[in-house]
Amino acid sequence: MTATMPGSAGRRRELGAFLRSRRERITPGEVGLPDTARRRTPGLRREELALLAGISATWYTYLEQGRDIRVSDQVLDALAAALRLDPQERGHLFELAGHAPAAGTAEPEPLAAEVAAIPLLLQPNPAHIIDGNYDVLGYNQAADELFPGLTGADRTPNFARWVFLEPAARDVLVDWEPEARGLLARLRTLAGRHPGDPRYTRLVDELLAGSPEVRDWWPQYDVQARRSGRKRLRPPGRAVAEYAFTAFHLAEQPERTLVIYNPGP
Structure with missing residues (x-):
């Protein structure tokens, strides 16, 4: 396991992993979906989350897989609502999607x-x-x-x-x-x-x-x-x-x- 996140590709991987971790913590019953016993993974399925957010299941899958696709503020808001993110998590989602100013990797200034x-x-x-x-x-x-x-x-x-x-x-x-x-x-x-x-x-x-x-x-x-x-x-x-x-x-x-x-x- 490594924490390396090289550039935009690393950010997309982080975004996909973050979305997956939040999707897996929500049970179908919490969002009004039937909770069947035959589930291979915890939480919501990708297509269920896409339905709740009003987006294409294929497009959401690409996003979670770290594909190089553009995502709008409206879609991020819809995902944040569907995933029930708190304000801090929502801000983190937007940062990973490149919709907030991100600090660079320059050497920090010495402390005065x-x-x-x-x-x-x-x-x-x-x-x-x-x-x-x-x-x-x-x-x-x-x-x-x-x-x-x-x-x-x-x-x-x-x-x-x-x-x-x-x-x-x-x-x-x-x-x-x-x-x-x-x-x-x-x-x-x-x-x-x-x-x-x-x-x-x-x-x-x-x-x-x-x-x-x-x-x-x-x-x-x-x-x-x-x-x-x-x-x-x-x-x-x-x-x-x-x-x-x-x-x-x-x-x-x-x-x-x-x-x-x-x-x-």
Whole structure:
């Protein structure tokens, strides 16, 4: 299994796989179709989804197969409605179909020194700045202590790599599985905007090779936006505590995010 998505052909394959994953999660009964026992695959058949969306079954099959065909906004809207996509999934569908601005694969600009220093100003609250591929570009001592093993390697620290490949993460993240699933869904969303970008393909290939959970979850095509919230953490040598975390996107580089953790009482 590989995450490589070279150019437009890779984007079309991603679009087809995303459509298939969403088609297979809907049961016929949910959309008012008879649910017969003799079904070889889960979810809706291609022709059933095409009927619900008001498009040709052959044309939809070509779309799911990654053929080089043009698709209109109206058809994408119809598919999104038939598949019952939420707003984030709908946006991801449009991006994969090339109907939204997609970021290129150019090397990202270095983080300005004054921006990288912001987490230091937030001590003692743990804080770090992450890139779209979860590289950690700046952090303070409190974050270094809260997430043991994240920093100090001979390469750029990466929060996704830490969550899935660093054993300490499963102790610190009390609710490891939902936290890890959410992170992978957010990585999927961002990777979809950068088809062929080696920063993403290398990371995802490394996670696929090293984590059985990623191998199980990546083909499910879950997508999710970055957001603030709360999570339960177990700092090394301390009791479990609930932390509120807030995410701020940098004005001129919105895929780079400042994350601040505020421990409860």
